Each structure stands twice: as C-alpha cells, then as structure tokens.
Amino acid sequence: MTTLENKVTTQHLQRSAYLYVRQSTLRQVLENTESTQRQYALKDKAMALGWSEGQVVVIDCDLGQSGASTTDRAGFQRLVAEVGMGRAGIVMGLEVSRLARNSADWHRLLEICALTQTLILDEDGVYEPGHFNDRLLLGLKGTMSEAELHFIRARMRGGVLNKAKRGELRLPLPVGFIYDDDQHVMLDPDRQVQQAVRHFFETFQRTGAATATVRQIRREGVLFPRHRVGGQGELLWKPLTHGTALHLLHNPRYAGAFYYGSTKCWKDINGKVRRKMLPLEQWPFLIKDSHAGYLRWEDFLANQERLRDNAQAHGLHPGGHPAREGSALLQGIVLCGQCGQPMGIHYARQKDGEVPIYICQRAHYHRAEKTCQTIPGRMIDEAVGALVVASVTPQALEMALAVQNELEVRLKEADQLRRQQVERAQYEADQARLRYMRVDPNNRLVADNLETLWNEKLKTLTNAQAEYERGHLGDQQKLTAEQRQQILKLAEDFPRLWHNPKTSHRDRKRMVRLLVEDVTLKRGEGRVGVHLRFKGGAIKELHLPLPLPAWKLRKTKSEIVRLVNELLGECDEGEVAARLNALGLRSSCGHTFTRFRIVRLCENHKLAKRSDRLRQRGLVSARETASLLGINISSLPYWRRQGLIIGSRENLQVGYFYQRPSQEIVDRIRGRTKVVSSGTQPSVAV
Numbered sequence: 001m002t003t004l005e006n007k008v009t010t011q012h013l014q015r016s017a018y019l020y021v022r023q024s025t026l027r028q029v030l031e032n033t034e035s036t037q038r039q040y041a042l043k044d045k046a047m048a049l050g051w052s053e054g055q056v057v058v059i060d061c062d063l064g065q066s067g068a069s070t071t072d073r074a075g076f077q078r079l080v081a082e083v084g085m086g087r088a089g090i091v092m093g094l095e096v097s098r099l100a101r102n103s104a105d106w107h108r109l110l111e112i113c114a115l116t117q118t119l120i121l122d123e124d125g126v127y128e129p130g131h132f133n134d135r136l137l138l139g140l141k142g143t144m145s146e147a148e149l150h151f152i153r154a155r156m157r158g159g160v161l162n163k164a165k166r167g168e169l170r171l172p173l174p175v176g177f178i179y180d181d182d183q184h185v186m187l188d189p190d191r192q193v194q195q196a197v198r199h200f201f202e203t204f205q206r207t208g209a210a211t212a213t214v215r216q217i218r219r220e221g222v223l224f225p226r227h228r229v230g231g232q233g234e235l236l237w238k239p240l241t242h243g244t245a246l247h248l249l250h251n252p253r254y255a256g257a258f259y260y261g262s263t264k265c266w267k268d269i270n271g272k273v274r275r276k277m278l279p280l281e282q283w284p285f286l287i288k289d290s291h292a293g294y295l296r297w298e299d300f301l302a303n304q305e306r307l308r309d310n311a312q313a314h315g316l317h318p319g320g321h322p323a324r325e326g327s328a329l330l331q332g333i334v335l336c337g338q339c340g341q342p343m344g345i346h347y348a349r350q351k352d353g354e355v356p357i358y359i360c361q362r363a364h365y366h367r368a369e370k371t372c373q374t375i376p377g378r379m380i381d382e383a384v385g386a387l388v389v390a391s392v393t394p395q396a397l398e399m400a401l402a403v404q405n406e407l408e409v410r411l412k413e414a415d416q417l418r419r420q421q422v423e424r425a426q427y428e429a430d431q432a433r434l435r436y437m438r439v440d441p442n443n444r445l446v447a448d449n450l451e452t453l454w455n456e457k458l459k460t461l462t463n464a465q466a467e468y469e470r471g472h473l474g475d476q477q478k479l480t481a482e483q484r485q486q487i488l489k490l491a492e493d494f495p496r497l498w499h500n501p502k503t504s505h506r507d508r509k510r511m512v513r514l515l516v517e518d519v520t521l522k523r524g525e526g527r528v529g530v531h532l533r534f535k536g537g538a539i540k541e542l543h544l545p546l547p548l549p550a551w552k553l554r555k556t557k558s559e560i561v562r563l564v565n566e567l568l569g570e571c572d573e574g575e576v577a578a579r580l581n582a583l584g585l586r587s588s589c590g591h592t593f594t595r596f597r598i599v600r601l602c603e604n605h606k607l608a609k610r611s612d613r614l615r616q617r618g619l620v621s622a623r624e625t626a627s628l629l630g631i632n633i634s635s636l637p638y639w640r641r642q643g644l645i646i647g648s649r650e651n652l653q654v655g656y657f658y659q660r661p662s663q664e665i666v667d668r669i670r671g672r673t674k675v676v677s678s679g680t681q682p683s684v685a686v
Contacts, residue, residue, distance in 0.1 A: 007126050008049050008090075012119060015089030017046040020079055021060035022098050029063050036063075038123075039094045045121065046092060057082075061462040068101050068149060071270070074466045076100070081469075084112050090119040090126070096141040101149045106142035110135060164260040167287040171260070174251050175225050175235075176294065185258075185291035193225050193235070197294055200224070200240070200248060204303065209310050210245045215368030242366040249307060252286070255300035256293025260285040280304070327505050328356035329381035329512060330519050336360035337522025337529060338372045345377075356381065358521060373523045376547050380530060383544055384519065385498070387532065388512055392494040415468075425464040429457040554588045561605050564598060572610050573598040611657070619657040622647075628661060629669050639669060 021039045023029045029036065043056050062075035070076055076099070082088050091113065093099045100106040113120060114129040120138060121127070127134040163169040170183060176197040180186050187194060199222065204213045217224070223237040224244065252259050261284040264276045280286075288297050295303075328345045336343050341362040347354040356377035363369040432454040439447050497503060498511065520531040523546070530542040560580070567576040577593035587597060602609060608616075625645065626633040639645050640656070644665055647656035661669075 007119060007128050011117070012089035013050045013055075015055075015118075016082075016087055017051040017056045017090045017092065018079055018082060018088045019043055019046065019056060019058045019092045020062075020075065020099055021058065022062045022073075022075070022093075023064060024066050026064040035094070039098065042092045042094065042121065042123075046090065049090075049121075049126075051089070061458060061465060063458070066101075069267070070100075070102075070105050071272070074462055074469065076105075077469065078465060080109060080112060083109070083116055083118050086116045088116070088118045090121055092121040095122050096138070096145045100142065101145050103142055103146050106145070107139065110138055110142075161285075164285045167258040167285075167290045169260060174248070174253050175227060177253060177291075185253075187292050187294075190235075194294075196222070196224055197248070197254070200245070201254070201294055201299075204245075204249065208306060210242060210249060210307065211365055211368055214240050214242050214245050214366075218368055239367075242368075246307075249303050252280075252300060254293055255295045255297045256289050256291055257297065257300075258285070258287040258290035259283055325504070325506055326356065327354060327381075328358070328377055329385060329505075329509060330358070330377070331356075331509060333513060333516060333518045334358055335518055335520045336362075336372055337520045337531065339363065341372075343521065373521075375521050375523050375528055379544055379547060380521065380528065383530065383542055384512070384516075384532065385508070387540065387542070388515055389495050389498050391515060391534075419468060422461070422464045422468045425457070425461040429454070429461045432457040556588050556601060556605075560585055561601065561607070564601060565607055568602070568607065568610055569613060573602075614657040618660060620660055622656055622658065625658040625661065629666055631669065644669060 019040070019042055021036065023032060023036060040058070043053075043058065046056050047053060059075040059079055061078075062073050065073050065075075079088075079091065079099075083091060091099075091109075096106065099109065110120075110129045112118075114135070117128075117130060119126055119128055122141075127138055129135050129138060160169060168183075170179070173179070173185065176188050176193055177185055178188050200213065200217065203216050204210070207213050207216055217240045222240075224240040225235050225237055226244065228234045228236055248254060262278055264278055266274055268274055326345060326347065328347075331345050332342075334343045335341070339360065339362065341360060343358045343360045346357045346359050348357055349355075357374060358377050358380070359374045360372035362372070364371050432450070436447070436450040436454045439450055441447060494511075498508065515534055517533045517535050519533075520529075522529040522531070526546055528544045528546055530544060532540040532542070534540070563580070563585075564576055567579055571579065574595040577595055577598050580593045585593070587593060591597070601607070611621075620628070622633055622636055625647075626636060629639075629645075631639075636645065636647070636656070636658070640647050640658075645658050645661055647658040
C-alpha cells in the first residue's frame with residue numbers, strides 16, 4: 001500500500017476537494033449536531049493535505065435525506081457529476097454511509113473515481129480506488145454500510161410483523177370502528193355511524209351492485225360518514241361516492257377480520273415506490289373474527305364474488321391507458337369536453353365488424369348520475385388518422401428542425417442564466433453558514449435566527465441546483481446530422497406504414513401517441529368538436545358531422561323519390577323499377593328496385609299512385625268503361641285493337657285505363673254489338 005504522501009499528488013491538488021455532508025433525517029440534523037460538526041471538520045483535513053480553503057467545495061444540500069438511494073439526493077448526483085467530469089481531486093465523507101448505503105451507488109462512485117484518478121477520504125484515512133487493496137477495503141466498507149441499514153430495517157420490520165402475527169398491530173381503522181382504552185378494536189359507539197354502515201351493506205344486498213347502491217343511497221338523500229385524515233380526526237358527512245363504496249366492500253375489517261400485507265411494494269428503475277394489490281389468498285396475515293364486525297365472513301366473500309362478476313360483465317379491467325389491441329385509435333388519450341375526465345371505450349358489433357364508441361361514464365360510476373356523453377368513434381378515428389399522416393410531411397419536418405435549431409440557441413442562454421442563479425444561491429448559502437458559524441453559541445436568540453436563515457438559503461440552493469440539473473440534462477439532447485436525415489426520410493415511410501394492412505391497431509395507436517398528447521371530444525348539435533393537442537404544443541381543432549341515425553341512413557334519397565314521381569306519370573310501378581335499375585340506381589339498403597319496393601316507396605312518401613294519376617287525366621277503369629259502353633269487360637281488348645277506344649296500362653295486375661268514350665263511340669259500339677238474351681255475354685256482330 002502506498003503512503004499517504006505518495007497518494008496525494010500535484011495532479012490531485014490542482015483539482016477541487018469535495019466535502020459531502022449528509023444526515024438521514026431532519027430530526028438527526030436538529031439533534032445530532034455533533035455528527036454534523038465532525039463532517040464539516042473534514043475540511044481542515046483537506047487543507048492539511050495541501051488544498052487551499054477556496055478549493056474545498058462543501059455539498060450539504062442532502063441534509064435530511066436517506067442514503068438508501070440516489071433518488072431526491074441532488075447533492076450526491078452533483079458530486080458524481082463533478083467526479084465524472086474530472087473536476088474533483090478528492091472526495092471526503094465522514095464514513096462510507098454518509099456517501100451511500102446502497103452498494104450499487106457506492107461501487108458506481110468507486111468506478112468513476114478510479115477512472116478519473118480521484119481520491120476518497122474518510123475518518124480513517126485516504127484511499128485510491130485505482131489500487132486493488134484500497135478498492136477492496138472500500139468495497140467492504142460499502143457492503144457493511146448497506147448491511148447495517150438492512151439490520152436496522154430488519155429489526156424494525158420484525159417488530160411490526162410480530163405484532164401483526166398476533167393481530168395487535170395498530171393501524172388506521174375504516175369508518176365505523178374505533179380503538180378503546182386498551183387498544184382493542186370496537187364498533188363506533190356513535191349510533192348514527194353504525195346505522196349508516198349497516199344501511200350501506202343492506203342496500204348492497206338488495207341491489208347487488210356498487211353503482212346501484214350509490215344511486216339508491218343518493219336518491220334517499222342519506223349522507224355517509226368519513227374521517228378527515230386516515231381513519232382519524234373529525235368525522236365528516238358527505239354524499240356517498242363509488243370509490244368509498246368499493247373501499248367498504250373490499251375491506252375485510254367490516255367482516256371482523258384483521259389483515260396486514262395486502263399490497264406488495266417495490267421500487268422501479270427510477271426509485272419510485274410501486275404498489276400492487278395481492279389476491280386475498282396471498283395475504284401473509286389474515287385473522288378472522290379478530291373483533292366485532294358488520295358482516296359475517298361468508299357474506300364478505302360473497303360480496304367479493306359478486307363484485308368480480310359485475311366487473312367482468314361491464315368490462316371494467318384495470319390498466320386501460322397502454323395501447324391495446326382494439327380498433328379505437330384514441331384509446332387512453334381521449335378526454336371528455338364536458339367534464340374533462342378520460343373517456344372509456346365501448347365496441348358495438350355491426351355487419352362490417354366492431355365499431356368503437358367513446359363514452360364518458362365517470363359520473364355514472366362514481367355518483368350514479370347520467371352518462372356524460374357518447375360519441376361514435378369511427379369517423380373521429382379516420383379524421384385524426386388522416387390528420388396525423390398529413391402532419392408528417394417534408395415541409396413540416398424541415399420547419400420542426402429549424403425550430404429545433406432556434407431552441408438550442410435559446411437553451412444555451414437559459415442554461416447560462418440558471419447557472420448564475422445557482423452561483424448566487426451558493427454564495428448566499430455560504431455567507432449564511434459563515435454568519436452562523438461565527439455567532440456565539442450562548443447567544444441562542446441570534447443563533448436560532450441565523451440557523452433558520454441558513455436553512456432557508458440551503459433550501460433555495462437545493463431548488464436552484466435541482467432546477468439547473470433538470471434543465472441542463474434536457475438541453476444536452478441535440479440532434480445529429482444522421483438523426484436529421486432519418487427524420488426527413490420519415491415523411492416517406494410514415495404514410496406507407498400507416499396504410500399497410502399488416503400494421504396492427506396497437507402499432508397505429510403507438511404512432512399516434514408519439515405525435516399527439518391528448519384529444520378532447522365535445523358533442524354538439526349534429527356535430528362533434530375534436531380538439532387535438534400535439535406533443536410540441538401545437539393545437540388543431542376539427543368539427544365533424546355526427547353519423548346519421550339508422551332510420552335516416554335507410555331513407556331513400558330525395559333524388560330517387562323525385563325521379564320516381566316523374567316516371568309514374570308515364571310508367572307503371574314495374575316499368576319504373578326497371579328504368580331505375582337500368583340507370584344503376586339502388587335502394588337505401590343497396591338492393592335492386594322491384595314493383596313492390598316502388599309501391600312501398602309511394603306509400604311512405606305520400607306519392608300519388610298510378611291509378612290516381614290516370615284518373616286525374618280523365619281516364620276511367622276497364623270496369624267503368626265497360627259499363628259506359630254497355631258491353632262485357634272481356635270485350636274491351638277487341639275494341640281497343642279496333643281503335644275505337646284508347647287505353648293506357650296501369651300495371652300487369654290491374655290492367656288498362658281508358659279514355660272516356662264519346663257518345664258517338666258509344667253508339668257505334670252498341671250498334672255493332674248484338675245483345676243476346678239476358679244473362680248471356682254480348683257477342684260482336686260480324
């Protein structure tokens with residue numbers, strides 16, 4: 001192992017010395033002042049090794065932050081960044097646990113220090129991470145620091161689990177329960193609260209659905225109790241909501257059971273805590289009949305089964321925001337223009353497949369009120385898809401790149417201003433620290449005021465540094481020449497990919513979400529307002545006509561009705577149908593025309609029939625003509641062929657209509673007709 005003098009070289013002294021100060025909680029900051037002073041005292045060690053006072057940079061913005069993760073530790077992130085850029089000659093911390101209690105974060109810092117030849121100093125000595133022996137020792141210290149945190153948590157967790165195993169762990173209670181003086185769970189002695197809870201479960205037993213229960217209780221005008229904060233505090237009486245109803249139905253406490261561990265918690269890659277509800281059979285602690293309840297355990301299980309059946313019947317499945325397989329293009333990004341809430345999807349089956357319908361029923365689910373609005377989705381999806389394809393053009397992309405260049409210039413100016421804000425905040429925090437350090441400790445009035453001022457300056461510095469880091473990381477995302485060419489080529493590939501029948505609905509949704517932030521729909525009188533908000537902040541509004549109802553879609557076009565009315569003046573119904581078919585016209589349902597369809601069309605549109613039109617022209621029927629001539633009706637075709645009477649055929653079933661014969665024609669026909677004995681048919685004279 002090299003000596004201390006050989007470790008600190010001129011190269012290290014040319015760079016700054018970084019002192020990292022941290023306490024895990026605010027309580028430790030206030031009470032463990034000796035530990036904080038020991039950490040600040042390491043500055044003297046750096047000066048003893050050859051660094052000047054101006055070269056020592058103190059990073060203490062993580063006071064009150066846990067070292068288990070880098071999340072929310074802006075100071076540690078800044079330290080790693082400075083080391084990575086080669087600005088640090090030495091990193092100082094009272095012990096390894098001050099820097100990190102997570103092996104991954106600790107070893108990552110060691111790797112960066114080894115690459116940049118940065119030393120590490122703690123209370124025991126100076127280490128060079130580039131040397132194997134020092135690196136091994138530092139690794140062991142980091143592992144022990146993480147293990148120490150694990151042991152602390154394990155002891156605390158063990159006590160909690162031991163109490164939970166006995167059912168004695170004190171947890172916030174739902175409305176309807178309280179703790180007595182011996183910390184035992186009992187029913188709320190308030191009779192009104194008990195009656196409200198019992199009435200809720202009795203109503204659910206009658207209605208069989210949470211939404212119906214909320215609707216019934218709201219219709220009755222009954223208010224429901226709830227605590228202001230986490231099962232404690234003032235009791236408030238508010239109208240029942242759907243969320244409260246589900247909480248009561250899913251809570252085993254109302255069946256007299258103690259439970260713990262119903263959720264699984266973990267941290268994602270960003271350090272954010274995630275929670276997942278576990279099935280009832282996977283709960284580690286579930287003690288039935290632990291205290292008095294409002295239900296039997298069998299009734300509670302029956303309620304859970306009924307809720308599952310209701311959810312499956314209505315298609316209420318969690319996780320609707322990611323792109324799914326359905327054909328609704330705006331699924332997950334569509335908002336209601338009436339109430340501002342996300343809209344759901346419903347699919348209606350038609351002859352040509354499933355048709356999406358956007359429906360806002362949040363008020364219906366939560367407050368048992370009327371559905372906000374329902375909008376057919378096919379024409380909206382087609383319009384939005386066409387707009388998205390039209391937006392990806394070479395001109396639009398070139399303009400976007402030009403705007404990107406202008407933004408990069410402005411971002412540099414903004415970055416400089418943010419850096420100046422950090423420098424000013426750092427100076428003010430340093431000045432507040434110096435004033436606090438110079439004050440007489442016995443003068444508590446002045447010391448307390450200076451300490452408060454120092455904390456405010458540290459908070460301001462932390463906010464300024466966090467704002468600078470966020471802005472600086474975002475400003476570094478610049479486009480290369482190759483990326484610009486790929487973006488311009490996208491104008492050719494995007495429409496082809498969009499219209500490719502092999503492209504799935506899910507992929508089209510993902511493409512839309514790359515460009516569109518959200519879409520707001522608002523139904524008006526015969527129209528739908530479509531408000532699109534693109535990722536870059538641009539806004540586009542469309543006004544689309546609503547699809548016609550089924551009865552209007554099946555209604556015959558006015559042009560065809562007008563043509564039929566004209567043709568009936570010279571043709572019968574069968575001839576009209578033949579002419580329409582010859583012109584290539586079809587009915588509203590796409591069928592060819594027939595005599596029956598023409599007759600029905602005349603009846604529906606109040607058109608005069610062929611027979612009525614002929615009577616209006618002065619024609620009479622065959623029976624009336626035969627009566628006027630005094631002959632048998634079967635003789636009319638003979639006299640028509642002879643040219644004495646003129647007829648026009650109404651249709652194949654009814655026959656001809658004739659012009660009213662004059663008296664001369666009547667006399668001629670009667671004169672040429674020999675009438676035999678009464679009751680016999682007339683015969684024609686030869």
